[in-house]
Structure formats: C-alpha cells, structure tokens
Amino acid sequence: MGVNPYIHIPKESWPSWTWYAIECIIVLAISLVASSKITDSFEGLDPQTQNYMFLGIAGLIFLAWYIGIRGFILKKKILENRY
Secondary structure, eight states: OOOOOOOOOOHHOOHHHHHHHHHHHHHHHOOOOOHHHHHOOOOOOOHHHHHHHHHHHHHHHIIIIIIIIIIITTTTTGGGOOO
C-alpha cells in the first residue's frame, strides 16, 4: 500500500502566527471590557480623567498578560511536556 503525497496536514498549512493574532485580539477585547467596567465604578470623574484611567487600566491588563502571565508563568519548565 502506497502513501498519498497529496495528503492535507493542518500543522504545515495553517500559519502559526495566526494563533498569536487570535490571542492578542482576545486579550485586547477582555482588557477593554474589564477596563470599561472598572472605570464605570468610579464616580465624579471628568471625561478626560476617565479616558486616561480607561486606557491605563486596559494597558495594565494587556501588559500583565503578556509580560507577567504569559512571559513568566506559562513558560515555566514544570509546564513543558518534554521527556
């Protein structure tokens, strides 16, 4: 029995950078929604201060994911499956 040379292998055909793009969009959406909910809880802020707080909190959540969680916690050798 011979091997078909035209077989579809998803790992070779799907570009790996798209997973990073999908992750970035999801993290950005979650950080924007969470930042919106957090800044709505503060009362008595003028719009300019509220905008700065909104973008600052969204940026902190985004950076916390990519630098803190993804950079240090998810890269631990304990989580690797190498034998």
